[in-house]
Amino acid sequence: MQDTAPTPARRIDDILDWLRMEGTSGVGPRTAHLLLAAFGSPRAVFQASHAALAAHVKPAVARSLCEPPSADILRLAEATLAWAGQAGNHLLALGDTAYPEALANIPDPPLLLYIKGRLELLARPGLAIVGSRNATVQGKANAAAFAAALSQNGVCVVSGLALGIDAAAHEGALRGPGSTIAVVGTGADLSYPVRNRALSERIAIEGAIVSEYALGTAPMAGNFPRRNRIISGLSSGVLVVEAAAQSGSLITARVAAEQGREVFALPGSIHAPLAKGCHKLIRDGARLVETVGEVLESLRISPLAAMPAASTTPVPTETECTQLLAQLGHDAFDVDSLLAQTGMSVGQLSMGLLALELAGMIERLPGGKVQRVFQ
CATH class of the missing domain: 1.10.10.10 (Winged helix-like DNA-binding domain superfamily/Winged helix DNA-binding domain)
Structure with missing residues (x-):
């Protein structure tokens, strides 16, 4: 696997155009993609006349697009340019050569990706591992063991940096060459949750932190379900380790299925509350798995030539x-x-x-x- 093309050098006006597109009143993801399809680039959108814009969006939105950028957007663009110029930081726009192809092909790919860490990981075969924040010791052990074995076989483990299963999966994946990607629901310049700060700092060096949110974006409840589409979008499949019947991890699994990704689930005791979500997924068509080898075989991911064969070692009870x-x-x-x-x-x-x-x-x-x- 060759490294991804380097992140393009960004100019202030380029960053400003993308941030204006995201920040314009009335322009949500669907409208933004419609405008890009019609005009080709944010620069072309903002150079278009009111009449040309009104042929694709409501008149009020067209008027907003014709207004000059606000002082807040100008300041954010300058801060973003400075951040992107720091070592290890990358800013990718939809359409860039280095933008991950798998993510670009989902129904609503992010317009901008902020990456802190190893950009090349976004082009590696990936598997998402998600589950409960209030995981059991056994659940965290399972997540870490599966992640470590996947990483040893060259697979990049993708998760959401939450407490519990996510953190265990990141920890396990850092033990192998596949490494890990953490998709966060805040700006890439923030560390959340605070208890995972040390893990986040390590991932930013050995793996990659990925966000679609502008710098300084605080952790808001609505951000996290939305970022789940990126977790699955960067992955060939999603493995759910532990999940309650109403777990947010089931959202990731549902989105993954809608994106055409395979969904895997670990079974558990019929008496365990955190097994109920996994059992529901299995009833709905997710593949029950017990070993990493089963996951690799299902996804047709070949282990790295220099790596050991797929692990079939049972996870300790x-x-x-x-x-x-x-x-x-x-x-x-x-x-x-x-x-x-x-x-x-x-x-x-x-x-x-x-x-x-x-x-x-x-x-x-x-x-x-x-x-x-x-x-």
């Missing part, structure tokens, strides 16, 4: 994680000692330790050792 924790005691252990002591395979032990680390029950020490955290 909560009981096995508890037994592993009991083995640790008060002393620090290296992995070789734990392998001998527990009888686990390397894959099982790695996933078990990852689950315990995500749960805050162990910490990793220099020299590859781990130690139990007593609270």
Whole structure:
């Protein structure tokens, strides 16, 4: 896979045109795409006459498009140009060479994408992993294990940087070369939620933060369901790990299906509230999966030549994680000692330790050792 074409250099008038398009009263996503189809570019839209514009939009909207940019838009354009000029920051407009093709082909692609981090990840095969914010320890372990195995096979894991399943998926994906993309519902210059600030900062270096929202956009409730179409749009499929019956993750799954993406779900206990959403998806046609190999096979994603074959290692159960924790005691252990002591395979032990680390029950020490955290 070759790297994506470099992000184009932006001029203030170019950025201003796109921001004016997004900020004009009465111009929503549908109208913006209609205008772009008719005139070809934001610059051509703002150079058009009132009569030409009124042939495509309501007269009041045409009048708004003919007005000069506001002082607020001018200031935002200057701030955006400065942000895009910083190392690691990228601004892509719909139609740019580097704009991800899969996302451009959804019904309502974002006009602008703000990317902080590794731009080339947007062109990699991706799988979205989403689920409950109030996930169980087992759910987070499953998300992290699947994400780590996918990333080891060259798949970029896409999620929404929320607490719970999203955060665990990002953490797991950072352990492999596939890395991760976090699609956020705020400006790309903000960190939300605050509890994930350290994770967000790490993703901005090792992965990529992606947003369609202007810089400084605060976390508003309506932003998050809308950003879900980008999570699925950047992905070949969506895996739902844990979800209640009315979970927001089901919105992502629904949008993914509408975009022609495949939907996968992990099964759970019939008594577990956070399994009900997954079971509903399976009843509605989502594919039940138990291993990463099943996901890769279904999506026809070939592992990287240099990477190991798709993982079929079972995710450790909560009981096995508890037994592993009991083995640790008060002393620090290296992995070789734990392998001998527990009888686990390397894959099982790695996933078990990852689950315990995500749960805050162990910490990793220099020299590859781990130690139990007593609270």
